[in-house]
Amino acid sequence: MQTLNLQVNGETHELSVDVRTTLLDALRQHLHLNGTKKGCDHGQCGACTVLVNGKRINSCLTLAVMHDGDEITTIEGLGGSDTLSPMQKAFVKHDGFQCGYCTPGQICSATAMLDEIKEGWPSYVSVSLVGEPELTSDEIAERMSGNLCRCSAYPNIVDAIIEVGDKS
Numbered sequence: 001m002q003t004l005n006l007q008v009n010g011e012t013h014e015l016s017v018d019v020r021t022t023l024l025d026a027l028r029q030h031l032h033l034n035g036t037k038k039g040c041d042h043g044q045c046g047a048c049t050v051l052v053n054g055k056r057i058n059s060c061l062t063l064a065v066m067h068d069g070d071e072i073t074t075i076e077g078l079g080g081s082d083t084l085s086p087m088q089k090a091f092v093k094h095d096g097f098q099c100g101y102c103t104p105g106q107i108c109s110a111t112a113m114l115d116e117i118k119e120g121w122p123s124y125v126s127v128s129l130v131g132e133p134e135l136t137s138d139e140i141a142e143r144m145s146g147n148l149c150r151c152s153a154y155p156n157i158v159d160a161i162i163e164v165g166d167k168s
Contacts, residue, residue: 004068008033009077017064023057024048026064027074035075035104039148046147049105050074056112058146075104078111086167087111090160098151106147110161113143114168135165 006013008031015030024041027033027050036059039047043061050059051073079085087107090096097103117133125142126133133139140158149157 002065004065006031006064006067006072007070008072009074015064019063019065021064022060023050023052023062023064023067023072024059027059027072033074033076037101037104039102039105044146044148045102045105046109047102047105049108049147051108051112054112054115056109073108075108078107085111086164087114087160090163091157094156094160094163096153096157096160098149098153102147102149102151106144106149106157109144109147110157110164113140114161114165116143117165118168135162137162 001016002019003014003016006015006026008027013031015026017026017030024036024038027036028038036050037047038060039045041060043058046058048059049056052067052070079088084092087110091103091107096106117135120132122129122133123139123142125138137158140161144157
């Protein structure tokens with residue numbers, strides 16, 4: 001067992017976990033933050049996406065002990081039922097979900113993706129490797145390709161991301 005401090009959604013949590021415990025399992029089983037979903041458990045669906053130090057990761061592919069002291073933000077930390085984040089509001093407005101299973105990972109990923117664009121990170125489809133990438137449907141599709149939606153709410157998800165991206 002390993003003792004670690006996880007900074008999750010602005011709160012410090014001291015946990016004692018097996019060194020093989022994934023960050024996803026630490027969040028769900030030890031901290032009871034069930035917004036982050038376990039989809040494929042192989043890093044292929046994106047349902048487990050969280051933000052670590054502001055960058056999106058698949059929490060099923062990383063060990064909790066690797067994030068001792070890191071700032072972790074889950075869907076619960078982006079906003080609550082009374083204080084939705086701009087991305088959460090846009091997903092509701094544009095019906096960017098159907099069954100809702102992938103929605104927390106989609107929202108976390110989309111939030112970080114907009115930060116990547118602001119920071120000028122190019123993607124495979126970016127027109128230029130320098131300067132700020134444009135927020136196009138192709139750019140969003142490429143950057144969100146690691147987040148799958150079995151219900152196929154993709155057009156609505158893209159509309160939500162464009163709305164928030166245009167306002168920021």
